[in-house]
Amino acid sequence: MKTKITACLICLLLIGTPARPAEKTAALPILEIVKAVTKKVIKAIDLRIQKLQNKTIWLQNAQKKVENVLSKLKLDEISDWTQKQKDLYKGYYEELAKVKSIITYYQRIKDITKKQAKLVEEYERAWNLFKRDTHFKESEIEYMERVYTGILEESVKNIDQIFLILESFTTQMSDLKRLEIINKAGDQIDANYDDLTMFNQQNMLLSLQRAKTEADANRVKQFYGIP
Numbered sequence: 001m002k003t004k005i006t007a008c009l010i011c012l013l014l015i016g017t018p019a020r021p022a023e024k025t026a027a028l029p030i031l032e033i034v035k036a037v038t039k040k041v042i043k044a045i046d047l048r049i050q051k052l053q054n055k056t057i058w059l060q061n062a063q064k065k066v067e068n069v070l071s072k073l074k075l076d077e078i079s080d081w082t083q084k085q086k087d088l089y090k091g092y093y094e095e096l097a098k099v100k101s102i103i104t105y106y107q108r109i110k111d112i113t114k115k116q117a118k119l120v121e122e123y124e125r126a127w128n129l130f131k132r133d134t135h136f137k138e139s140e141i142e143y144m145e146r147v148y149t150g151i152l153e154e155s156v157k158n159i160d161q162i163f164l165i166l167e168s169f170t171t172q173m174s175d176l177k178r179l180e181i182i183n184k185a186g187d188q189i190d191a192n193y194d195d196l197t198m199f200n201q202q203n204m205l206l207s208l209q210r211a212k213t214e215a216d217a218n219r220v221k222q223f224y225g226i227p
Contacts, residue, residue, distance in 0.1 A: 041113045042117070059095055060096065112158075119189070120152075122196055122197060123151075129223065130144055144203065151192055162182075165178060208226065
């Protein structure tokens with residue numbers, strides 16, 4: 001992907017620097033899809049975490065009650081009944097550990113999805129600026145659009161993987177396999193975000209290089225928030 005972005009930048013440089021009238025360019029069609037999917041994932045995760053947190057509280061309270069009963073028993077009172085209570089306590093402990101583990105998974109998935117949301121925000125911010133920058137020709141803006149579309153499409157594929165993980169909690173999937181998918185999706189979204197920010201930075205610098213006067217260069221810096 002980074003190779004593609006570098007190629008895109010070279011093409012932009014070769015096109016030339018004629019000014020382009022400022023005009024509005026519609027947002028990429030895929031953007032609304034990415035936004036909707038990302039929002040859906042975060043909402044689903046929040047709901048599941050809330051349910052698991054409620055279950056955690058219930059299990060902790062139940063475990064505490066059994067623990068209190070066992071602590072009051074004397075050694076000579078150990079019987080079949082107390083053994084059942086010990087087994088019950090053990091069951092609560094194991095279930096609690098399992099629930100906490102799942103919550104950890106969900107938190108990791110949510111962090112990944114937030115990175116996806118951040119990618120969308122960064123794209124929107126930069127895209128709204130680039131399409132108003134008269135240092136770029138219309139053909140260059142169209143080229144940027146194709147690059148952005150590619151990055152967003154790749155990020156959607158990673159969100160599909162996250163949906164697969166969410167479904168895995170109701171199917172037979174090992175923790176190792178689930179963790180492998182989570183980490184892979186996280187790494188890919190990180191890569192998508194890095195590609196996007198690098199492409200944005202390169203285009204900002206390109207606009208700055210095309211400034212013909214110091215005053216124009218200062219306007220470009222202010223426009224993009226370049227220090």
